[in-house]
Amino acid sequence: xxxxxxxxxxxxxxxxxxxxxxxxxxxxxxxxxxxxxxxxxxxxxxxxxxxxxxxxxxxxxxxxxxxxxxxxxxxxxxxxxxxxxxxxxxxxxxxxxxxxxxxxxxxxxxxxxxxxxxxxxxxxxxxxxxxxxxxxxxxxxxxxxxxxxxxxxxxxxxxxxxxxxxxxxxxxxxxxxxxxxxxxxxxxxxxxxxxxxxxxxxxxxxxx
Amino acid sequence: xxxxxxxxxxxxxxxxxxxxxxxxxxxxxxxxxxxxxxxxxxxxxxxxxxxxxxxxxxxxxxxxxxxxxxxxxxxxxxxxxxxxxxxxxxxxxxxxxxxxxxxxxxxxxxxxxxxxxxxxxxxxxxxxxxxxxxxxxxxxxxxxxxxxxxxxxxxxxxxxxxxxxxxxxxxxxxxxxxxxxxxxxxxxxxxxxxxxxxxxxxxxxxxx
Numbered sequence: 001x002x003x004x005x006x007x008x009x010x011x012x013x014x015x016x017x018x019x020x021x022x023x024x025x026x027x028x029x030x031x032x033x034x035x036x037x038x039x040x041x042x043x044x045x046x047x048x049x050x051x052x053x054x055x056x057x058x059x060x061x062x063x064x065x066x067x068x069x070x071x072x073x074x075x076x077x078x079x080x081x082x083x084x085x086x087x088x089x090x091x092x093x094x095x096x097x098x099x100x101x102x103x104x105x106x107x108x109x110x111x112x113x114x115x116x117x118x119x120x121x122x123x124x125x126x127x128x129x130x131x132x133x134x135x136x137x138x139x140x141x142x143x144x145x146x147x148x149x150x151x152x153x154x155x156x157x158x159x160x161x162x163x164x165x166x167x168x169x170x171x172x173x174x175x176x177x178x179x180x181x182x183x184x185x186x187x188x189x190x191x192x193x194x195x196x197x198x199x200x201x202x203x204x205x206x207x208x
Numbered sequence: 209x210x211x212x213x214x215x216x217x218x219x220x221x222x223x224x225x226x227x228x229x230x231x232x233x234x235x236x237x238x239x240x241x242x243x244x245x246x247x248x249x250x251x252x253x254x255x256x257x258x259x260x261x262x263x264x265x266x267x268x269x270x271x272x273x274x275x276x277x278x279x280x281x282x283x284x285x286x287x288x289x290x291x292x293x294x295x296x297x298x299x300x301x302x303x304x305x306x307x308x309x310x311x312x313x314x315x316x317x318x319x320x321x322x323x324x325x326x327x328x329x330x331x332x333x334x335x336x337x338x339x340x341x342x343x344x345x346x347x348x349x350x351x352x353x354x355x356x357x358x359x360x361x362x363x364x365x366x367x368x369x370x371x372x373x374x375x376x377x378x379x380x381x382x383x384x385x386x387x388x389x390x391x392x393x394x395x396x397x398x399x400x401x402x403x404x405x406x407x408x409x410x411x412x413x414x415x416x
Contacts, residue, residue, distance in 0.1 A: 188409035201396035
């Protein structure tokens with residue numbers, strides 16, 4: 001049996017777009033004599049990142065305290081192309097195995113070119129899809145979008161319902177070309193003390 | 209068989225010390241209305257972090273291109289207490305199994321209290337220890353110090369010799385209480401585009 005490691009993290013750079021109102025990404029040399037050393041300045045929800053329950057829930061777990069046992073383990077990848085929104089019906093018809101606790105959703109977002117301009121038309125979850133995930137006891141949800149909620153959503157159903165249930169989000173995953181099916185997920189956010197989220201590296205392991 | 213996951217990463221906060229001359233760590237609320245959102249500002253060698261070969265070697269691999277196959281895999285932890293320096297003799301007498309490609313070294317550094325004041329008296333490698341690691345073909349070296357080289361070292365033997373050989377460094381590991389022996393290491397730095405290093409999360413997996 002051989003093991004393949006697949007990076008599903010966006011390269012971290014000033015070319016990433018940021019959520020409207022978030023701090024810009026600034027990367028510069030930090031020392032004249034050692035120009036390779038970098039000074040980094042950015043918001044904690046930049047790039048491929050984890051939302052901890054504390055992002056929306058006052059007494060929710062912070063990103064430094066998320067259980068490694070949830071961040072690492074078997075995951076299922078679905079591919080839902082040609083959708084403007086991810087509905088409960090789309091999830092119900094996607095062949096997700098019962099008992100899936102970590103679900104990564106690849107959409108057409110992954111096929112769009114990377115740009116530093118924020119694109120509000122990304123594909124994300126409808127309120128009934130959020131209820132479907134809650135009912136199916138998913139503990140970690142990953143998506144190739146800047147948010148699990150659609151842009152302009154007034155109720156933020158994913159953030160309000162799933163983070164309240166302790167679900168971990170992984171946003172802005174790079175899922176282009178990833179075949180649907182079973183993997184081991186390794187998602188290791190920076191342990192930002194008391195942070196409501198943090199940039200993460202995420203890797204899929206496939207045994208073949 | 210059961211699996212234990214052990215975090216060996218320092219919590220990332222403004223309480224970490226930084227290398228003299230590196231940018232200070234600044235963490236603040238990024239939005240008045242959403243005070244949980246954070247603005248982060250720091251140098252790319254802050255906290256538990258990876259040094260890529262590009263840190264010292266002009267055409268060396270950058271941190272976003274380090275092979276996941278080296279960052280993840282079997283590792284050996286040694287405990288070398290009561291030393292001011294890690295010598296070749298200390299490594300030779302530590303019972304490191306032949307063929308060890310990932311070596312993590314716990315010293316008394318891990319027993320010192322965390323403070324935001326940089327402590328230049330940390331334990332690190334002598335030049336002959338560097339030669340020992342090179343001769344034994346270690347591909348990744350982790351240490352619970354801000355540098356693999358002793359402070360004030362003029363020659364930077366670890367940085368000049370091991371990074372030139374393509375070895376990956378993991379610095380400022382949190383190894384307090386970690387028992388020596390065999391583990392699986394998962395070390396996932398942020399994939400900072402063209403970076404000479406980046407903060408990382410590092411986890412040990414023990415099967416018992």
